[in-house]
Amino acid sequence: xxxxxxxxxxxxxxxxxxxxxxxxxxxxxxxxxxxxxxxxxxxxxxxxxxxxxxxxxxxxxxxxxxxxxxxxxxxxxxxxxxxxxxxxxxxxxxxxxxxxxxxxxxxxxxxxxxxxxxxxxxxxxxxxxxxxxxxxxxxxxxxxxxxxxxxxxxxxxxxxxxxxxxxxxxxxxxxxxxxxxxxxxxxxxxxxxxxxxxxxxxxxxxxxxxxxxxxxxxxxxxxxxxxxxxxxxxxxxxxxxxxxxxxxxxxxxxxxxxxxxxxxxxxxxxxxxxxxxxxx
Amino acid sequence: xxxxxxxxxxxxxxxxxxxxxxxxxxxxxxxxxxxxxxxxxxxxxxxxxxxxxxxxxxxxxxxxxxxxxxxxxxxxxxxxxxxxxxxxxxxxxxxxxxxxxxxxxx
Ligand SMILES: Cc1ncc(C[n+]2csc(CCOP(=O)(O)OP(=O)(O)O)c2C)c(N)n1
Ligand code: SF4
Ligand code: SF4
Ligand code: SF4
Numbered sequence: 001x002x003x004x005x006x007x008x009x010x011x012x013x014x015x016x017x018x019x020x021x022x023x024x025x026x027x028x029x030x031x032x033x034x035x036x037x038x039x040x041x042x043x044x045x046x047x048x049x050x051x052x053x054x055x056x057x058x059x060x061x062x063x064x065x066x067x068x069x070x071x072x073x074x075x076x077x078x079x080x081x082x083x084x085x086x087x088x089x090x091x092x093x094x095x096x097x098x099x100x101x102x103x104x105x106x107x108x109x110x111x112x113x114x115x116x117x118x119x120x121x122x123x124x125x126x127x128x129x130x131x132x133x134x135x136x137x138x139x140x141x142x143x144x145x146x147x148x149x150x151x152x153x154x155x156x157x158x159x160x161x162x163x164x165x166x167x168x169x170x171x172x173x174x175x176x177x178x179x180x181x182x183x184x185x186x187x188x189x190x191x192x193x194x195x196x197x198x199x200x201x202x203x204x205x206x207x208x209x210x211x212x213x214x215x216x217x218x219x220x221x222x223x224x225x226x227x228x229x230x231x232x233x234x235x236x237x238x239x240x241x242x243x244x245x246x247x248x249x250x251x252x253x254x255x256x257x258x259x260x261x262x263x264x265x266x267x268x269x270x271x272x273x274x275x276x277x278x279x280x
Numbered sequence: 281x282x283x284x285x286x287x288x289x290x291x292x293x294x295x296x297x298x299x300x301x302x303x304x305x306x307x308x309x310x311x312x313x314x315x316x317x318x319x320x321x322x323x324x325x326x327x328x329x330x331x332x333x334x335x336x337x338x339x340x341x342x343x344x345x346x347x348x349x350x351x352x353x354x355x356x357x358x359x360x361x362x363x364x365x366x367x368x369x370x371x372x373x374x375x376x377x378x379x380x381x382x383x384x385x386x
Contacts, residue, residue: 006366006375013372019327020371026331030370182367208331221336224368 026220028179028205039189057099059126076106090264100127101139115169119263128207136210166200173199174255178227320359327373334365
């Protein structure tokens with residue numbers, strides 16, 4: 001496999017205008033952006049055929065830095081915009097980049113309905129377990145008993161599992177990895193872009209400045225080490241006894257189903273049928 | 281986004297100032313003699329934010345950190361071009377990839 005060099009990656013960045021980027025030192029968002037660009041570069045999709053849609057949040061700033069067609073929308077609403085784009089231009093590869101708050105809190109409704117419709121979007125949920133941009137309010141993925149600025153005495157909320165939510169709602173390609181496993185994220189993104197249907201990739205990421213500091217998780221490197229040590233691949237889970245896998249982040253493709261009709265396909269078929277006039 | 285964080289009375293860190301400050305851009309002084317072609321590992325100091333991830337995860341000890349957190353190439357001969365630093369740098373600021381492995385390279 002020819003390697004993708006930084007030079008290639010820099011060709012996909014809005015190089016002259018926007019860098020160095022706005023994210024804090026050690027924030028995983030940049031690593032995830034790198035993995036997405038490597039995936040697109042490897043698939044050799046022309047930049048103009050990619051539509052990158054994002055909401056509001058630190059993670060959602062990714063669309064600002066990648067030199068694709070981009071749409072930086074409202075907090076929680078990227079999937080709604082993306083659905084519109086995909087319906088109008090089904091040949092476009094639509095990639096949604098969203099945060100945990102963006103996707104599962106304010107945007108939870110759009111998220112489950114895109115999954116239910118099985119519309120061909122690639123939704124990359126960057127889960128840093130907190131609202132980073134607005135200063136550390138807890139999100140639906142903040143672990144119970146962890147601290148955030150809106151739960152200074154510990155979080156009492158149970159947690160959303162983003163992947164299980166997507167599977168339950170009907171997404172047909174669901175995968176999870178961490179920012180540390182950047183090659184895995186790259187391969188999962190590749191597979192997700194090629195999958196004809198709603199695909200969700202959850203990337204566990206590090207927010208060392210807000211989440212990390214509030215929960216004493218150490219510096220960026222320490223948080224990355226934690227991702228390495230506290231995660232386990234799906235294959236290993238099947239082999240190991242339950243007590244060894246308890247509490248670990250399971251990485252891997254959790255669901256893949258290519259037999260469910262894709263939404264824009266169904267719509268095109270409907271239009272075709274009505275054009276022929278035999279809808280009775 | 282660099283922001284001012286302060287401890288509140290309960291010891292919880294709170295946000296003081298919501299306006300993103302402009303990121304200070306590092307000067308290009310460090311290792312300026314090393315050009316892209318000559319060194320096995322090239323660091324773009326203009327973009328580097330001194331997070332230390334490249335130094336922590338380099339498997340061979342090629343990289344080291346100055347006292348202010350700036351990464352530098354300490355043992356260039358040790359680099360095995362594994363690209364770990366390329367992949368894990370959040371700022372696109374370092375490359376240890378083998379030159380000539382990519383058709384886009386000049
Ligand atoms: C409608 C609306 N409500 C609230 C906000 C404020 N707001 C901006 S970003 C954000 C949270 C983002 O958190 P998340 O999606 O987890 O992304 P992160 O910053 O953690 O990457 C909020 C609440 C907004 N911009 N618009
Ligand atoms: S606040 Fe957290 S998520 Fe936002 S840029 Fe900083 S480290 Fe990243
Ligand atoms: S390419 Fe690998 S060995 Fe070389 S500096 Fe980077 S991490 Fe170290
Ligand atoms: S990983 Fe990148 S930003 Fe962090 S210290 Fe190394 S070169 Fe600088």
